[in-house]
Amino acid sequence: MMEKTVVGRFAPTPSGRMHLGNVFAALIAWLSARSQGGGLVLRMEDLDTQRTSSTYAETLREDLKWLGLDWDLETPPQSQRSAVYERYFDRLKELDLLYPCYCTRSQLHSVNAPHLSDGTYVYAGTCRNLTEEQKKAQTRLPAWRVKVPDRLWTVEDMGQGLYRENLATDCGDFVVRRADGVFVYQLAVTVDDGEAGVTEVVRGMDLLSSSPRQMYLQELFGFRHPAYGHVPLLMAPDGRRLSKRDQDLDLGALRQRLSPEALIGSLAHTAGLIDKSAPISAKELTAEFHWEKLKKENICIDSGLL
Ligand SMILES: [Zn+2]
Numbered sequence: 001m002m003e004k005t006v007v008g009r010f011a012p013t014p015s016g017r018m019h020l021g022n023v024f025a026a027l028i029a030w031l032s033a034r035s036q037g038g039g040l041v042l043r044m045e046d047l048d049t050q051r052t053s054s055t056y057a058e059t060l061r062e063d064l065k066w067l068g069l070d071w072d073l074e075t076p077p078q079s080q081r082s083a084v085y086e087r088y089f090d091r092l093k094e095l096d097l098l099y100p101c102y103c104t105r106s107q108l109h110s111v112n113a114p115h116l117s118d119g120t121y122v123y124a125g126t127c128r129n130l131t132e133e134q135k136k137a138q139t140r141l142p143a144w145r146v147k148v149p150d151r152l153w154t155v156e157d158m159g160q161g162l163y164r165e166n167l168a169t170d171c172g173d174f175v176v177r178r179a180d181g182v183f184v185y186q187l188a189v190t191v192d193d194g195e196a197g198v199t200e201v202v203r204g205m206d207l208l209s210s211s212p213r214q215m216y217l218q219e220l221f222g223f224r225h226p227a228y229g230h231v232p233l234l235m236a237p238d239g240r241r242l243s244k245r246d247q248d249l250d251l252g253a254l255r256q257r258l259s260p261e262a263l264i265g266s267l268a269h270t271a272g273l274i275d276k277s278a279p280i281s282a283k284e285l286t287a288e289f290h291w292e293k294l295k296k297e298n299i300c301i302d303s304g305l306l
Contacts, residue, residue: 001197002073006038009198010064010071011189013045014056017250018063020301021204021234021242024267028231029202030069030282031289032158040070041196044077047188052079063251067260068282075196078188085183088191088221089176092146095220100135100142101127101175123172141180145173146217153212158229158291160205165212174213190214194223202229205298229291232271232299239300249305258305266302271295277302 008029012022033040042061046052057077064071092098103126128147148167155163165171176187189210193201201211208230215225234242242249254263261279269277272295273288280288 001195002039002041003197004037004039005199006033006036007041007197007199008033008038008202009041009043009193009196010069011043011045011192011203012060013048013051014053014060015048015051016056017252018060019242019246019251020249020254020267020305023063023067023251023254023263024234024271024299025202025204025231026064026069027067027264027267027282028159028229028271028294031286032200032202032229032291034283035286035289038199039072041198042071042074043192043196044079045185045188046077046079047182047185049079063255066251066255067264073196075192078192081188081192082183084195085188085191088187089144089183092176092220097147097220098144098176099128099130099147099173100138101145101173102130102135102138102140102142103127104140121172122170123174125173128173143175143179144177146176146220147173148216153215155208155211155215155228157208157211158200158202158227159232159294160208160230160296163208163211165209167212167216171213176217186210186213187217190217190221190223193226194218194221198226199224200227200229202231205230205233232295232297235298235300237300237303241298242301254305263305266305270299270302277304 010026010029030040044057108121148171150166150168152164152166157163174186175184177183211228218225236242259279261281264282264285265279266277268274268280268285272293273285274280
């Protein structure tokens, strides 16, 4: 656990080379922490052991160093933390907040209303009140859901302003452990950030709607809420969201044609942090960084990067 007043974090998934969007989110996480004299924790999010590897993890570390984004401590990867997650899972059980869910994927999609923002559904609570007999009659292994309260959560986001969600109506009871025994992202992230003493979570906009679920778990586990900062997504000049398929924009390709300072300067300029596009190091950029300068809406990248 880090004892600094401000502790940020990098939490990459080692499933391939960083693409420009990952670089941008990591840069802002680093700038936010370092501009306040804070520390940074690195953690590999490798719950999906099929898609991730230690080779990719090593490349990620090397890429972060090339960018000039250093960290103070690396905590164990999620794939090694099942026993820890199990303890927190048991705590939810003791609080009588867990129940087994036997719904199949197709049942979930037909019964539940579509979710507003991220395409997932609002779970209708189908399995919340099954009797012991009904549970015994099931033939498949259950996933485990945590009961959510009917209460409004407010994220005072450093990047996006206020974001509100009532988990009961906007999300429903959510899965914390899959039927195959694997703990889900929401639980793992909450435990890892909480135990590492992370005080600010800076990441891509697509994870904003995860924050209320994590705030709820933080409360149940006795962790303080971190500050949140969700950074805009990067789009191609034609308005398309960048993805892993844009291989010419992964860091392997970018490193062959740009210096770290040229890449950071271009990103900082399109994001609103500096007035003109000129090479700058991450360290020099800390003096220019303020959350108020950062654009809120999706950012079209400079065509010079393509
Ligand atoms: Zn169910």
